[in-house]
Amino acid sequence: xxxxxxxxxxxxxxxxxxxxxxxxxxxxxxxxxxxxxxxxxxxxxxxxxxxxxxxxxxxxxxxxxxxxxxxxxxxxxxxxxxxxxxxxxxxxxxxxxxxxxxxxxxxxxxxxxxxxxxxxxxxxxxxxxxxxxxxxxxxxxxxxxxxxxxxxxxxxxxxxxxxxxxxxxxxxxxxxxxxxxxxxxxxxxxxxxxxxxxxxxxxxxxxxxxxxxxxxxxxxxxxxxxxxxxxxxxxxxxxxxxxxxxxxxxxxxx
Amino acid sequence: xxxxxxxxxxxxxxxxxxxxxxxxxxxxxxxxxxxxxxxxxxxxxxxxxxxxxxxxxxxxxxxxxxxxxxxxxxxxxxxxxxxxxxxxxxxxxxxxxxxxxxxxxxxxxxxxxxxxxxxxxxxxxxxxxxxxxxxxxxxxxxxxxxxxxxxxxxxxxxxxxxxxxxxxxxxxxxxxxxxxxxxxxxxxxxxxxxxxxxxxxxxxxxxxxxxxxxxxxxxxxxxxxxxxxxxxxxxxxxxxxxxxxxxxxxxxxxxxxxxxxxxxxxxxxxxxxxxxxxxxxxxxxxxxxxxxxxxxxxxxxxxxxxxxxxxxxxxxxxxxxxxxxxxxxxxxxxxxxxxxxxxxxxxxxxxxxxxxxxxxxxxxxxxxxxxxxxxxxxxxxxxxxxxxxxxxxxxxxxxxxxxxxxxxxxxxxxxxxxxxxxxxxxxxxxxxxxxxxxxxxxxxxxxxxxxxxxxxxxxxxxxxxxxxxx
Numbered sequence: 001x002x003x004x005x006x007x008x009x010x011x012x013x014x015x016x017x018x019x020x021x022x023x024x025x026x027x028x029x030x031x032x033x034x035x036x037x038x039x040x041x042x043x044x045x046x047x048x049x050x051x052x053x054x055x056x057x058x059x060x061x062x063x064x065x066x067x068x069x070x071x072x073x074x075x076x077x078x079x080x081x082x083x084x085x086x087x088x089x090x091x092x093x094x095x096x097x098x099x100x101x102x103x104x105x106x107x108x109x110x111x112x113x114x115x116x117x118x119x120x121x122x123x124x125x126x127x128x129x130x131x132x133x134x135x136x137x138x139x140x141x142x143x144x145x146x147x148x149x150x151x152x153x154x155x156x157x158x159x160x161x162x163x164x165x166x167x168x169x170x171x172x173x174x175x176x177x178x179x180x181x182x183x184x185x186x187x188x189x190x191x192x193x194x195x196x197x198x199x200x201x202x203x204x205x206x207x208x209x210x211x212x213x214x215x216x217x218x219x220x221x222x223x224x225x226x227x228x229x230x231x232x233x234x235x236x237x238x239x240x241x242x243x244x245x246x247x248x249x250x251x252x253x254x
Numbered sequence: 255x256x257x258x259x260x261x262x263x264x265x266x267x268x269x270x271x272x273x274x275x276x277x278x279x280x281x282x283x284x285x286x287x288x289x290x291x292x293x294x295x296x297x298x299x300x301x302x303x304x305x306x307x308x309x310x311x312x313x314x315x316x317x318x319x320x321x322x323x324x325x326x327x328x329x330x331x332x333x334x335x336x337x338x339x340x341x342x343x344x345x346x347x348x349x350x351x352x353x354x355x356x357x358x359x360x361x362x363x364x365x366x367x368x369x370x371x372x373x374x375x376x377x378x379x380x381x382x383x384x385x386x387x388x389x390x391x392x393x394x395x396x397x398x399x400x401x402x403x404x405x406x407x408x409x410x411x412x413x414x415x416x417x418x419x420x421x422x423x424x425x426x427x428x429x430x431x432x433x434x435x436x437x438x439x440x441x442x443x444x445x446x447x448x449x450x451x452x453x454x455x456x457x458x459x460x461x462x463x464x465x466x467x468x469x470x471x472x473x474x475x476x477x478x479x480x481x482x483x484x485x486x487x488x489x490x491x492x493x494x495x496x497x498x499x500x501x502x503x504x505x506x507x508x509x510x511x512x513x514x515x516x517x518x519x520x521x522x523x524x525x526x527x528x529x530x531x532x533x534x535x536x537x538x539x540x541x542x543x544x545x546x547x548x549x550x551x552x553x554x555x556x557x558x559x560x561x562x563x564x565x566x567x568x569x570x571x572x573x574x575x576x577x578x579x580x581x582x583x584x585x586x587x588x589x590x591x592x593x594x595x596x597x598x599x600x601x602x603x604x605x606x607x608x609x610x611x612x613x614x615x616x617x618x619x620x621x622x623x624x625x626x627x628x629x630x631x632x633x634x635x636x637x638x639x640x641x642x643x644x645x646x647x648x649x650x651x652x653x654x655x656x657x658x659x660x661x662x663x664x665x666x667x668x669x670x671x672x673x674x675x676x677x678x679x680x681x682x683x684x685x686x687x688x689x690x691x692x693x694x695x696x697x698x699x700x701x702x703x704x705x706x707x708x709x710x711x712x713x714x715x716x717x718x719x720x721x722x723x724x
Contacts, residue, residue: 011717015720018429018432019422019426019433021657021658021659022671023658024711025673027673031673032659032673041636051630051631086631086632087599088287089596174630174666177666177668
């Protein structure tokens with residue numbers, strides 16, 4: 001069969017709500033039917049585009065400037081292009097042109113990194129920063145720093161250069177076939193080069209309307225920032241009911 | 255060992271076996287990241303010439319990872335079988351390639367290569383693979399037979415088994431069962447039904463294992479199940495009386511890699527003995543399921559060898575097989591494209607690595623399966639996976655991983671679909687494990703002659719499979 005005959009009920013219908021897995025796709029001979037194959041290609045195209053489409057930093061800066069957090073700064077990592085970025089995670093963790101940043105009397109720094117999905121950043125970063133601004137009311141926030149070809153640990157250098165007590169890195173997460181615009185927030189207290197992933201806390205899967213919403217993510221981030229300030233450190237010792245430290249695997253954009 | 259080699263009018267120097275092995279390796283991003291790769295194709299070619307001249311005895315006297323500080327090296331060398339080695343002990347790496355291809359072309363190839371396996375070390379096997387083309391890797395691997403059993407027999411000639419991988423982001427039992435049902439109707443699951451749990455709580459593993467055991471008994475399916483939790487979790491559940499078929503663990507090729515995985519040779523032995531103690535297998539007693547993958551050592555900074563130099567990722571991968579074979583596994587799966595483009599950059603590198611891993615494992619006597627897969631940030635696509643599947647099937651791979659519609663919604667990567675297994679079995683005339691084939695025949699999923707055709711849900715007696723699951 002290549003498609004369900006019109007008017008025939010889908011026998012898989014009662015099971016589909018139990019999983020997003022691509023079950024009950026039907027068959028054309030031994031193979032996937034046309035619609036299922038083309039659907040996979042479309043999902044793959046979206047995921048691949050999310051990885052390879054460069055971040056439109058100018059548009060992002062223009063929108064961030066309207067938030068009143070000061071003039072955003074744009075940096076790049078030492079991975080000069082996407083191909084280098086994907087092959088050399090070490091270069092993606094090192095900033096280029098760090099002397100463009102000056103230290104100030106801020107408590108929190110916000111770094112926006114394209115990571116593995118520029119779409120996640122284009123679609124969600126500005127609104128997420130706005131929500132963080134509201135949730136972190138009472139704490140001073142440095143002008144946002146946008147970094148391209150960047151991995152999470154680049155925030156350690158930037159946070160140190162800004163002189164902030166806690167840095168939040170908003171990063172595009174590795175795209176899957178079902179979701180290609182997922183944003184993550186990594187929190188590091190007392191940021192400095194050499195911090196490891198066990199010293200960070202992560203809020204992942206931010207992609208409303210299907211994933212975590214901005215306000216919820218910001219509220220969690222605010223609780224973690226206050227928790228880290230009280231504890232004096234972030235990472236595995238810092239717990240929150242809405243988000244715990246996640247160890248980083250080789251596929252994470254750390 | 256110091257070697258020099260001239261190619262095209264230029265002379266290259268290689269100052270250790272570690273250096274030579276790395277530079278002779280076909281190009282891949284992980285070795286470039288580690289800083290051990292050849293600097294040019296000419297240097298790589300020179301290294302391959304020089305490696306071909308190295309005597310196999312050198313691998314017994316010059317270690318790639320020091321004996322004193324690495325228990326994997328100690329295991330490999332202490333268990334080396336000199337008698338089995340004797341037919342090839344006089345050969346160089348280049349001579350071994352010719353010997354293997356000659357042996358593979360003879361009618362008694364399978365018994366010859368089985369007898370040789372304990373005489374080869376992982377480093378010898380890795381070395382010879384580096385001077386073999388893809389077709390060489392296929393020709394020799396195809397001649398190897400590594401047959402294992404639990405409730406099904408895996409690895410028989412003329413068969414291709416599948417792991418049915420019904421992962422779910424919240425470990426929802428009905429959602430997992432729905433993916434199991436889908437796979438069974440398409441003839442998958444004869445190697446194992448194996449779940450990567452999203453949660454790491456032992457209760458999650460216990461619930462999943464119990465559910466699969468209930469399905470197995472209710473429908474009298476000749477199958478084995480596995481929840482891919484840490485071995486300490488599995489040992490604890492065995493002690494608690496949870497129905498565990500296979501004992502799973504990820505392993506690597508150095509002691510430091512295994513430390514990063516939280517295991518040691520001693521702990522693996524403990525898990526092996528715990529699995530054996532249950533005596534749940536019916537047609538065999540292979541109880542271990544291992545997973546490996548090129549790049550795992552580098553990703554945990556556990557890739558340094560003799561002289562503090564980085565060892566290439568393919569040699570370290572072969573060492574993981576040397577460790578695995580001590581525990582007579584039912585299955586070993588190299589998760590070849592999962593780890594990301596910083597280790598295997600594109601479809602070409604993934605395909606090459608999949609064939610190397612399969613060859614090295616089979617030659618060492620390991621029942622090799624491959625997760626034919628990729629991530630969305632690698633330069634690869636479904637066509638690359640189709641190619642690798644056909645190449646591996648030609649090479650006689652024991653099993654491959656299959657998920658609904660090729661999309662693993664929990665791990666966020668693409669593997670093969672259940673349909674892909676159907677297609678390649680049909681195109682190349684392969685059946686599945688005989689015990690499972692018989693069950694598929696009774697269910698109407700396979701023809702009486704064993705041809706797997708699949709069955710629509712509405713026509714199947716399995717349609718109530720998820721009904722009793724909470």
